[in-house]
Amino acid sequence: MAGEFGYAQGVVDAAFATADERPDMSPDAMGRALIQVVIAHYRRYRTSGDVSSELIYLAESLDDDEPVITRGC
Numbered sequence: 001m002a003g004e005f006g007y008a009q010g011v012v013d014a015a016f017a018t019a020d021e022r023p024d025m026s027p028d029a030m031g032r033a034l035i036q037v038v039i040a041h042y043r044r045y046r047t048s049g050d051v052s053s054e055l056i057y058l059a060e061s062l063d064d065d066e067p068v069i070t071r072g073c
Contacts, residue, residue, distance in 0.1 A: 012034060019030035042051045 015030055015034060016027055019025040019027045039051060039055075042054070046054075
């Protein structure tokens with residue numbers, strides 16, 4: 001998963017850099033857009049309950065010092 005995480009981090013960094021540079025965009029709106037796009041993609045092949053469980057798990061892990069990196073089973 002480390003390769004996927006590193007690649008995703010670069011994509012997200014680029015998206016936020018674009019939002020920072022463009023006066024017609026905001027970082028908060030970019031963050032919401034990224035989350036919504038990922039959820040929409042997940043919903044193509046995962047159930048709503050499964051996506052919800054994933055999001056709850058990630059939200060409950062927000063206090064951790066390290067990001068949660070898992071490989072789907």
